[in-house]
Amino acid sequence: MKRLTTLNTMAGLLTAIGLCLSLPTAQAQEKTVIKIGWTTSDGAQDPYAIGARAFKAAVERDSKGTLEVQLYPNRQLGDERQMLEGMRFGTVDGGVITNAVIAQIEPAFSVNDLPFLYSSEEQAHKALDGALGAELSKRLAAKGIVMLGYMEGGFRNMINNKRPVSVPADVQGVKYRVMQNPVFIDMFNNMGGSAVPMAWGETFTAVQQGTIDGLEIPLAVIEANKYYEVTKFLSLTNHTYSMNGLTMSKRTLDKLTPEQRAAVMSAAKSATAEQRIAAGADAKKTLSTLEKNGMKINAVSDVAAFRKSVAPVYEKFRQAGNGQLLDMALAAVK
Secondary structure, eight states: OHHHHHHHHHHHHHHHHHHHHHHHHHHHHTOEEEEEEOSSOOOTTOHHHHHHHHHHHHHHHHTTTSEEEEEEOTTTTOOHHHHHHHHHHTSSOEEEEEHHHHHHHSGGGGGGGSTTOOSSHHHHHHHHTTHHHHHHHHHHHTTTEEEEEEEEEEEEEEEESSOOOSSGGGGTTOEEEEOSOHHHHHHHHHTTOEEEEOOHHHHHHHHHHTSSSEEEEEHHHHHHTTGGGTOOEEEEEEEEEEEEEEEEEHHHHHHSOHHHHHHHHHHHHHHHHHHHHHHHHHHHHHHHHHHHTTOEEEEOSOHHHHHHHTHHHHHHHIIIIIHHHHHHHHHHTO
16 A cells, blocks of 8 residues: 555656646747748848848747747748738738839839839838828738838849949830839830849849849848849939838738737837838948949939939829829828
């Protein structure tokens, strides 16, 4: 009997020890994983990467460890259109996505890509944090994708291997890769260039092999993806403000607890503010780095001439039934 009591006591102790050992594992299993992807590099100056890292840190902090954000740069979750489609169906949690590609899902976002609409980053922030941004977010939510934050991509500029661009005539006859977006196609065609729609993943090789002459791209993305190795000329056209959308699948968001959803929303707000500051500061350093790496940099001499050359893009946008949206955007930049 004494031996049996001893065995029962030992069994009880072992069970208790087992429960204690298994407790951290059970707690770890309660942690929800959110996977965030983007198509560019994970470099320190890459604006997409800066935003994703800031979001990860803020979410894990604000959720008190109940959420874990895993990061997938360099197209690991697919090209941007693939990620957006995945978000709609709930197979992709979220991503930092270029405005022009979001416009392929919700055409209203094309308003942000209208050439020379925004004259400064601050002007763009004001519009996107206001009524215009709220309207765009509402329309995207109807497609099953939640816009968590309008992050900073910086202004887009032209790089190519033919010639510097200082007036619209310099664009003529040059083959530019553009995103698969009507506004970008019309913009370059109206300036006399040859717009070549192409997925991001194919672009570097296309420039390197001479299939295209160049592309339009934010400064930080030139550096982070080493486009200075395959293009000669950088012209500071500042033709389009590039917004990078911090987006999430509505299905993913709906699966979270109310507390976790609140943490995601607060984290997105603070991460967006942090990313804008960091991306803006990095852009100022990037020009000298690109020059040191051999790019020939020039400023645009006649912005008014560029605006005149792309006036038909605005009219086409209005005639496509976007008059109210265009008026809202123009009122925001007055």
